[in-house]
Amino acid sequence: MSERLWSTLRSVAPPVVAIAVGLFVGALLMLSFGFDPVRGYVALFRGSYGSPEAWMESLAFSTPLMVTAITFAVGMSAGLFNICAEGHMYMGAAGAIAVGGMVSLPPGLHLVAATAAAMLVGGLWALPAALLKMWRGVHEVVSTIMFNWIAFWFVLYLIRFHITDPGRAERATPAMITARYPVLGGSLTGVIFVVIAFCVAIYFLLWHTGLGYELRLAGDNPDAARYAGVSFRRVILLTFLIGGLAAGLAGGSQILGRPPSWTVYATLGNLLNLGFQGIGVALIGRNHPIGAIFAAVFFGGLAHGGRFMEYEVGVSAEMVGAINGIIVIALALPEILRIVKRVRAVKE
Amino acid sequence: MRLRDLVSGRKRLYLFGGLGLLAASIYFLWQTGVGSMRLLETTLIAMTPLTLAATGECINEKAGVINIGLEGIFLIAALSGVYWAEIFQSGVLGLVFGSLTGALIGFFLGVMSVYGKADQIIAGMGINLLAIGLVPFLLMAIWAFPGIHIFPRELMVPRVRLDTPQGLFSMSPVTLLAIGAAILAYVLLHRTLLGLRIRAVGERPEAVDVAGVSVARVRILTSTLGGALAGLGGAFMPLGWFGGLTKEMAAGRGYIALAAVVFAGLNPLLALAGAFLFGFSEALAFTIVVTPGIKDLVPFYFVQMTPYLVTIVALVLVLGGRRFPRAIGRPYRRE
Numbered sequence: 001m002s003e004r005l006w007s008t009l010r011s012v013a014p015p016v017v018a019i020a021v022g023l024f025v026g027a028l029l030m031l032s033f034g035f036d037p038v039r040g041y042v043a044l045f046r047g048s049y050g051s052p053e054a055w056m057e058s059l060a061f062s063t064p065l066m067v068t069a070i071t072f073a074v075g076m077s078a079g080l081f082n083i084c085a086e087g088h089m090y091m092g093a094a095g096a097i098a099v100g101g102m103v104s105l106p107p108g109l110h111l112v113a114a115t116a117a118a119m120l121v122g123g124l125w126a127l128p129a130a131l132l133k134m135w136r137g138v139h140e141v142v143s144t145i146m147f148n149w150i151a152f153w154f155v156l157y158l159i160r161f162h163i164t165d166p167g168r169a170e171r172a173t174p175a176m177i178t179a180r181y182p183v184l185g186g187s188l189t190g191v192i193f194v195v196i197a198f199c200v201a202i203y204f205l206l207w208h209t210g211l212g213y214e215l216r217l218a219g220d221n222p223d224a225a226r227y228a229g230v231s232f233r234r235v236i237l238l239t240f241l242i243g244g245l246a247a248g249l250a251g252g253s254q255i256l257g258r259p260p261s262w263t264v265y266a267t268l269g270n271l272l273n274l275g276f277q278g279i280g281v282a283l284i285g286r287n288h289p290i291g292a293i294f295a296a297v298f299f300g301g302l303a304h305g306g307r308f309m310e311y312e313v314g315v316s317a318e319m320v321g322a323i324n325g326i327i328v329i330a331l332a333l334p335e336i337l338r339i340v341k342r343v344r345a346v347k348e
Numbered sequence: 349m350r351l352r353d354l355v356s357g358r359k360r361l362y363l364f365g366g367l368g369l370l371a372a373s374i375y376f377l378w379q380t381g382v383g384s385m386r387l388l389e390t391t392l393i394a395m396t397p398l399t400l401a402a403t404g405e406c407i408n409e410k411a412g413v414i415n416i417g418l419e420g421i422f423l424i425a426a427l428s429g430v431y432w433a434e435i436f437q438s439g440v441l442g443l444v445f446g447s448l449t450g451a452l453i454g455f456f457l458g459v460m461s462v463y464g465k466a467d468q469i470i471a472g473m474g475i476n477l478l479a480i481g482l483v484p485f486l487l488m489a490i491w492a493f494p495g496i497h498i499f500p501r502e503l504m505v506p507r508v509r510l511d512t513p514q515g516l517f518s519m520s521p522v523t524l525l526a527i528g529a530a531i532l533a534y535v536l537l538h539r540t541l542l543g544l545r546i547r548a549v550g551e552r553p554e555a556v557d558v559a560g561v562s563v564a565r566v567r568i569l570t571s572t573l574g575g576a577l578a579g580l581g582g583a584f585m586p587l588g589w590f591g592g593l594t595k596e597m598a599a600g601r602g603y604i605a606l607a608a609v610v611f612a613g614l615n616p617l618l619a620l621a622g623a624f625l626f627g628f629s630e631a632l633a634f635t636i637v638v639t640p641g642i643k644d645l646v647p648f649y650f651v652q653m654t655p656y657l658v659t660i661v662a663l664v665l666v667l668g669g670r671r672f673p674r675a676i677g678r679p680y681r682r683e
Contacts, residue, residue, distance in 0.1 A: 029482075033489040081469055138663045139610060141416055141469070145603040146656040157649035273480055280477060283470065316488035321481020325420075329474030332466040 014331060015284045015295070022327035029322065030315055040313045047308025048301035053186055060187035060258065062300020064089070064250040066195050068278025069285060069292035070202055071243035071250075075140075076287040077206060078239040079219035084129055084144035085247040086275030087151035088122040092251025093264050093271055094155045095121030097163045097172050100179035100256050101263070110178040114256050115194065115249070122248015123241050125151060130240035134233045148275070152268065159266050174255075174263040181257040191257025196293060198249060202242065203289040215239060247275060273321065277303070280324040283331045299324065373632065385517055387628075387635050392523045393589050394634075395627025397422065397581030399526040401605035402612070402619040403533045404454075404577030409614055410537060411570040412550035412675040413461055414468045415454065417475030419602025421575060422582035423483045423595075424475075425450045429583025430499055430593050431490060439505040439587045443522065443580060446587070450579015451572050458571030462564045465679040476602070484595045498592040505588045520588045522580070529577060530623075533616035546570055550673030553680040563680045578602075600656065607659045611666050614673075622662065629658035 027037035048058045068085040075082025098121075099105075100114030129147050132138040159172045166173075181189035206212035218225040218235040225232070254271055255263060264271055281299050285291030302324075306317035401418045408415055415421075428449035433442025453475060460466040484495060491497045507518040537543040545566055548556045553563045585601075586593045604626050612618035633654040636646060 029485070081473075083473070132660070132664060136664050138660070142603050142607045142610065142663065143660060145600055146607075146660050149600045149656045150653045153649045153652045157647055160649070161647070276477055276480055279473060316485045316494075318481050318484035318488070322478055322485055323481065325474050325476070325478025325481055327474075328477050329460075329471055332468075332471035332474055333460065333464045334466070 011286055015286065015327075018327045018330035019284065019298070021330040022323040025326045026319060026323040029319060030313075033315075035313055035315050040309050040315050043312040044302065044305035044309040046305075048305030054304070056184065056186035056188040058301040058304045059192060059297065060189070060300070061304040062296040062298075063188075063192045063195050063257065064253050064274045065278055065281045065296040065299055065303075066199055066293050067246040067250040067253070068275045069281035069296055070199060070246040070278075070289055071275070072279045072282040073285065073287040073289060073292055074202065074206070074215075074242045074246070075239055076282065077219045078215045078235050079222065080133075080236065080239050081141050082144060082239065082243050083141060083276070083279060084126065084147060084240070084243060085250065085278050086273070087144070087148035088125050088244045088247030089251035089254075089271055089275045090148075090151045090155040090268060091125040092118040092122035092248030093255050094158050094163065094172075094251075095119075095248065096175065096179075096252035096255040097263065100175035100252075101173035102163065104176070105178065107178040110176065111181065111256065114175065114179040115191075115252055118252025118255070119245045119248040122246070122251060123244035125248075126240040126244025130237050133240070134236050155264075155268065156266065159264065165263065169266070171261065171265045172263050174261065179256055180262060183259055187259055189257040189259070191253045194257075195249065195253060198246065199289045199293050202246070205242075206289065211238065247278075250274060250278070277321065277324055280328050283328055370628070385512075385515060387631055389518060390631035390634055391624065391628045392519055393627075394630040395623045396520065396523045396526045396588070397584050397601055398605045398608055398623035398626055399530055399620055400581035400584070401578040401602065402608040402623050403526070403530045403616050404574030405605065405609045406612065406614045406616045406619050407533055407537065407546065408454075408570045408574035409609065409676060410550045410673060411546045411567050412553065412673050412678065412680075413458065413567050413571050413574075414472065414677045415457055415571065415574055415578075416469055416472035416606060417453070417457065417602075418472075418578050418605050419598050419600070420472075420475035420477070420479035421450045421453050421578040422585065422598040422602045423479040424453065425579035425582030426586050426593055426597055427483050427486055428579075430497065430503075430586050431486075433503045433587055434499055437503070439503045442503065442587050443505060443583045446583020447576045447580040450582060451576035453579070454575015455568060455572040457575065458568035461571070461679060462567050465681070468677050479598075487593070487595060496592065496594045499586070501591065503587065504591055505584075507588075520584070522584050522588050526581070527620065530616045530620040537616065547673070549680075550675055553675050554682075557680070557682060567680075578605075581605075604655065604659050607663055611662055625662060626655060626659055630655045 023041070027041070030037040030040050046054075048054055068089060071085040071088065072082060096114050096118035099117035100110065104110075105113055125147070129140060129143045132143050133140055163172045165171050181191040183189050206216060214225070214230045215235050215238060217228065218230050218232060251271065254274070258270075261270065277299065281295045282292055284298065285293070285295035302320045306320040309315045309319075310317040401422070405415060405418060425446040429442040429446025432445035433439050436442070457468070457471055457475065460471050461468045487497055488494060505520060505522065507520050510517045510519070537547060545556060545561055549563050549566045556566070557563050582598070585597055590597065605623070608619045608622035608626060611622040633651045636651045637648055
């Protein structure tokens with residue numbers, strides 16, 4: 001038991017160190033522009049975790065990040081650098097609006113249909129990049145970013161011409177009452193349970209099925225996988241498909257489960273960068289579906305608390321994104337583990 | 349030899365098909381009243397940051413270091429370029445400092461991947477993510493305005509104006525610099541001792557190490573150089589092109605530059621051709637958006653997709669026979 005606890009602790013250590021580095025660099029940034037970092041962080045963390053209401057909001061912020069993190073985490077498990085979540089999320093949001101805001105269905109069924117539509121559209125949008133990778137070997141870093149931008153302009157086009165809110169030109173049609181997840185408090189809705197269930201399902205798929213084993217084998221040891229007869233094409237397709245479904249769900253969660261707007265604005269302002277932040281979340285969660293849930297709660301807290309930092313101390317909330325980048329850079333260093341070990345050796 | 353290999357068989361079909369399409373689209377535009385001069389002008393401007401970043405990345409990847417943080421370098425260097433240009437009241441100095449900023453990031457990534465044995469893809473992505481948050485933060489912290497900053501017009505890097513029979517033709521000196529850099533990079537890689545060492549570091553770092561050349565030093569050098577060129581391209585965007593700074597100004601161009609590198613198989617001259625192609629597609633989009641007659645036919649949103657679609661199509665057609673250095677992306681460990 002203590003052996004297992006120890007190994008868990010060891011796997012949690014690098015993200016903790018990286019987070020410390022990220023917060024430290026963030027403090028330096030604040031200092032160099034004349035802000036007080038202590039006041040900044042106090043405002044941030046009081047705003048994000050200081051009260052039950054704050055927790056509700058932080059969890060609402062973390063909901064989409066859990067699933068965009070899954071997109072990247074599953075990619076990394078299979079050895080693919082899948083950064084497509086951003087585009088799939090836009091498409092998923094459009095899918096959710098198309099069914100949740102434009103079609104009338106009985107309550108209950110409507111919610112299920114709209115959620116499924118978001119995931120399906122996200123999954124379908126994954127196919128081109130997957131097929132290009134399978135048949136032409138086009139590297140996913142470039143192709144997925146190109147598809148992200150195509151999705152960006154396509155969804156803007158849809159909002160302008162096809163899913164517009166007839167009353168208000170600056171946004172798309174909101175989800176109907178029958179296609180909204182019940183509000184648990186603040187901005188938090190029942191969609192968080194769907195999202196967590198999805199993460200757990202992916203965990204079981206990856207770690208308790210043959211298909212998941214093949215996927216992880218292809219990522220950990222491609223040579224062994226080839227020798228064992230794993231079909232790389234199938235792994236690529238599966239990885240992209242899961243990624244698309246997950247990011248589509250993230251987009252849908254912002255439409256069907258996010259008061260007060262229940263829709264997307266014509267600038268995509270309430271979706272922008274959720275997909276990219278998922279990369280950092282996945283890496284903090286060590287590319288593990290369950291780790292992603294906890295990492296997303298942390299990062300959702302930063303994202304929510306950042307607004308208090310902006311309000312009370314004047315530091316732009318966008319700095320949270322910079323901290324995310326620093327954390328990712330720090331996590332790229334395998335030597336960060338060695339730093340941890342050195343610290344432990346000193347203590348012993 | 350190589351050129352003939354490139355255009356043999358099915359690829360020849362693609363090449364001539366592509367050229368035909370290009371000619372057809374120019375003819376079409378000319379018929380609808382778009383000056384091909386304006387189109388060429390915009391192409392040359394749009395290809396400049398792509399050429400600079402792709403050239404640097406070709407050299408860098410030849411030495412076995414991948415930097416996918418070009419997009420982030422573009423953004424951060426653009427902001428730094430404008431900041432220093434305002435301090436010194438000089439657009440050219442802005443370009444210099446933007447380039448230095450890029451060099452600093454490149455140096456940092458080089459040190460991380462050589463001494464830190466970092467995962468280069470993740471580190472590069474970290475730079476991109478950092479820029480997404482850092483640039484809006486700095487826009488607020490420095491100019492106290494969200495998301496966008498317009499600087500005085502006098503700070504723009506002046507363009508060279510030529511009087512041609514078809515009318516006035518303007519071009520940025522930075523464009524010439526970029527084209528020169530691509531040619532120089534080819535010469536550097538294939539005709540000099542340093543170039544030989546760079547290529548050897550990418551192929552057989554252990555052999556270079558045994559021969560007494562520091563793998564670490566070569567890799568940090570190429571990474572810094574690549575960062576400097578990308579930084580120049582980034583600073584060029586506000587100071588030589590748009591006349592303003594926005595938080596999403598790079599708009600995927602860093603990744604398009606990466607696509608040009610892959611497209612070229614690390615040959616700087618082919619990367620120049622790739623940058624021209626992608627720059628042309630961007631210029632085409634810009635031109636269509638402002639030309640009366642066509643802009644009403646094609647929705648603006650679809651025109652905006654053109655550069656990204658062209659990039660994907662180019663990669664699909666060209667990939668296959670490309671060979672990359674053996675030690676690419678892998679930290680060198682002495683045994």
